[in-house]
Amino acid sequence: MSALPPYATTPQRVWYYSFRVICGLIFFFLIAPIVVIIPLSFNAEDFFTFTPEMLAFDPEGYSLKHYQDFFSNSDWQNALYNSVRIAPLATLLSVSFGTLAAIGLSQDHVPFRRAIMAILISPMIVPLIISAAGMYFFYSRIGLQGTYIGVVLAHAALGIPFVIITVTATLVGFDRSLTRAAANMGANPVTTFFKVQMPLILPGVISGGLFAFITSFDEVVVVLFVGSSGQKTLPWQMFTGLREQISPTILAVATILVGISILLLATVELLRRRSERLRGMSPT
Amino acid sequence: MSDATDTGPVLAADGTPLKRSLNRALRREKLRALMLIAPLLLFVLVTFIAPIADMLFRSVENNIVEDTLPRTVVALESWDRMTGEPPDEAVFAALAEDLVIAVETKTHTRLGSRLNYEMTGISSLFRKSGRSVKRWDLATDGPFREKFIELDEDWADVGMWAMIQIYSSRYTSGYFLNSVDLQLSPDGIAAREEDQRIYITLFKRTIFMSLTIMFSCVLLGYPIAWLLANLSAKASNMLLILVLLPFWTSLLVRTSAWKVLLQQQGVINDVLVWVGLVDDGNRLIMINNQFGTIVAMTHILLPFMILPLYSVMQTIPPTYLRAAKSLGATNWTAFWRVYFPQSVPGIGAGCILVFILSIGYYITPELVGGTKGVFISNRIAYHISSSLNWGLGAALGTILLAAVLLLYWAYDKIVGIDNVKLG
Numbered sequence A: 001m002s003a004l005p006p007y008a009t010t011p012q013r014v015w016y017y018s019f020r021v022i023c024g025l026i027f028f029f030l031i032a033p034i035v036v037i038i039p040l041s042f043n044a045e046d047f048f049t050f051t052p053e054m055l056a057f058d059p060e061g062y063s064l065k066h067y068q069d070f071f072s073n074s075d076w077q078n079a080l081y082n083s084v085r086i087a088p089l090a091t092l093l094s095v096s097f098g099t100l101a102a103i104g105l106s107q108d109h110v111p112f113r114r115a116i117m118a119i120l121i122s123p124m125i126v127p128l129i130i131s132a133a134g135m136y137f138f139y140s141r142i143g144l145q146g147t148y149i150g151v152v153l154a155h156a157a158l159g160i161p162f163v164i165i166t167v168t169a170t171l172v173g174f175d176r177s178l179t180r181a182a183a184n185m186g187a188n189p190v191t192t193f194f195k196v197q198m199p200l201i202l203p204g205v206i207s208g209g210l211f212a213f214i215t216s217f218d219e220v221v222v223v224l225f226v227g228s229s230g231q232k233t234l235p236w237q238m239f240t241g242l243r244e245q246i247s248p249t250i251l252a253v254a255t256i257l258v259g260i261s262i263l264l265l266a267t268v269e270l271l272r273r274r275s276e277r278l279r280g281m282s283p284t
Numbered sequence B: 001m002s003d004a005t006d007t008g009p010v011l012a013a014d015g016t017p018l019k020r021s022l023n024r025a026l027r028r029e030k031l032r033a034l035m036l037i038a039p040l041l042l043f044v045l046v047t048f049i050a051p052i053a054d055m056l057f058r059s060v061e062n063n064i065v066e067d068t069l070p071r072t073v074v075a076l077e078s079w080d081r082m083t084g085e086p087p088d089e090a091v092f093a094a095l096a097e098d099l100v101i102a103v104e105t106k107t108h109t110r111l112g113s114r115l116n117y118e119m120t121g122i123s124s125l126f127r128k129s130g131r132s133v134k135r136w137d138l139a140t141d142g143p144f145r146e147k148f149i150e151l152d153e154d155w156a157d158v159g160m161w162a163m164i165q166i167y168s169s170r171y172t173s174g175y176f177l178n179s180v181d182l183q184l185s186p187d188g189i190a191a192r193e194e195d196q197r198i199y200i201t202l203f204k205r206t207i208f209m210s211l212t213i214m215f216s217c218v219l220l221g222y223p224i225a226w227l228l229a230n231l232s233a234k235a236s237n238m239l240l241i242l243v244l245l246p247f248w249t250s251l252l253v254r255t256s257a258w259k260v261l262l263q264q265q266g267v268i269n270d271v272l273v274w275v276g277l278v279d280d281g282n283r284l285i286m287i288n289n290q291f292g293t294i295v296a297m298t299h300i301l302l303p304f305m306i307l308p309l310y311s312v313m314q315t316i317p318p319t320y321l322r323a324a325k326s327l328g329a330t331n332w333t334a335f336w337r338v339y340f341p342q343s344v345p346g347i348g349a350g351c352i353l354v355f356i357l358s359i360g361y362y363i364t365p366e367l368v369g370g371t372k373g374v375f376i377s378n379r380i381a382y383h384i385s386s387s388l389n390w391g392l393g394a395a396l397g398t399i400l401l402a403a404v405l406l407l408y409w410a411y412d413k414i415v416g417i418d419n420v421k422l423g
Helices: A010-040 A065-072 A074-105 A113-125 A128-141 A148-172 A176-184 A189-218 A221-226 A234-243 A249-281 B003-007 B018-058 B064-068 B070-076 B089-105 B108-116 B122-133 B144-151 B158-166 B174-179 B199-230 B233-248 B251-262 B267-275 B290-313 B319-326 B331-359 B363-368 B376-385 B390-414
Strands: B182-185 B188-191
Touching: A010 A249, A010 B199, A010 B233, A010 B251, A010 B290, A065 A074, A065 A249, A074 A113, A074 A148, A074 A189, A074 A234, A074 B018, A113 A148, A113 B018, A113 B390, A128 A148, A128 A221, A128 B018, A128 B376, A128 B390, A148 A189, A148 A221, A148 B018, A176 A189, A189 A234, A189 A249, A221 A234, A221 B376, A234 A249, A234 B251, A234 B363, A249 B233, A249 B251, B018 B390, B064 B070, B064 B108, B070 B089, B070 B158, B089 B108, B089 B122, B089 B144, B108 B122, B122 B144, B122 B158, B158 B182, B174 B182, B174 B390, B199 B233, B199 B290, B199 B331, B199 B376, B233 B290, B251 B267, B251 B290, B251 B363, B290 B331, B290 B363, B319 B331, B331 B390, B363 B376, B376 B390
Parallel strands: none
Antiparallel strands: B182 B188
């Protein structure tokens, strides 16, 4: 929005400022719910609202007891352990299969390209509850329901579309003459891949991996159905906590997760800029 | 060069015709691309597509009657339900034989609960009969017709037998009919009883709430996208972070935030009471109803509206607006006749995306929706984990999946799958 010209009439001025206020309110709506849980997680009482002590900025009103509960409670620690055990393996699976397939898909002549793409993207489009229901039925048939492997496979499938999309997007700008040049100088396909292609598409691969990781780390519907109590993840624990006995520890966990998302967001943004810079360097 | 080579086909270096040689190279290239894709395709087919196919199959599968009562089903084929008479001794003898085996493997209770979905009372009938049939001797205790009817009068009920006959086929449309509040009855397809008609209402509510969420997203997302597209690159990058942060934040974190905010003892009510807008005695009920679901889901899905809108609006040259104004258009006319039509593709993309995401939502409605604010997906989850009526859950899921795929196809036509961007 360009600055207000000096000749603007009064109604134009009013509209200009009220539009900014409206936008400010919408941004407030977007951000406030996330920001508000951060101070609430330091509440010294087991309440979900600001106590008078908190509003007076009295140190008495704040405490770390919900964080202590998170780090000492075995339920939460188990959930954290399970999340940390499931997400990385699922990410590894989706990234390794996904990157290979994305390279294949970006070749010039791929038969049935659209159909293949539709199948690979489908886990992102199909509602989670339907994926969860189908996986529950099918995985119980083949004995994977309620197992660690079953949850990992399910989460890997959900993460694949994100890897495909980010890596193919990076490959669109990839200069194919670089691989030809490498081949020309005697590099075999494997060397070319690791020495030339991989370093250039790495930002896309990593951000795809981060998407896949966050998908698995945040996922609750599929794990509710495919997993059993032995695979109770952090989101699952939060879900039960919210549904049954809502405890302020959830807010402490939520704050930690917000911290993690800020970290991930910053990483993805940095990678995107780096990828753009790298692409700018290669002649097209 | 001699004349002979000029008239013949063009040859490659190794002497084969160039055309064939090129074709072979092309085939090899295609094969290599497919080899790279194959592992993933196989992986997705096994871990994802097969489960979906399994669900589709379960929505029509109905093996249980024929598997549990094989002889009865055969004997019942010749019975004409129009006569108004219960079946003859042959059918009852077959039933006795089947039930004795079923009781041993304890499958008769499962069959009872399956048939109970279609006609209440059958479950208890099977359980009760199972207990007595166990003690019968098949060789000597006949005739069984009187014995069964003596055991429970329901065995003389023509309607009950008709139900078994209708549901004895291996595939049934019963689950789908059930999902639209109909049922397969002896007189053909009929409406369910008044108190059992819940699914049409639920489908209507899902669509209505998804539309409400979609419109709220347009209403809130449009000004933000406009602001982002018209600010300087630096300022809009800063503000974009405010949109991306909720996008990246865990879904459960956002849902718990709303649960905390909307409670009767929560932050919003506290503020309203403090300001004096609301009396402390009657705090607003904003959670466990449709309002809670709509607010929380609008917040959760808003980034999905802003991002496509923003990317479309970025491509609209700001000079068009200035040109319109210099030709005498008022601000409103310039916006409505020049800017808005160009932003419609963005609105379309955002709307379909938000609508697709919201009709399949499960977690948020489950946590903040109470009983009035739940979607069809919550009912699917209920049938799978609580009521164990898997067939009905699968049928509801199939209908939902068909709706989503239709919208997905529309999205592909309008935006293209390849243009899906993240972050």
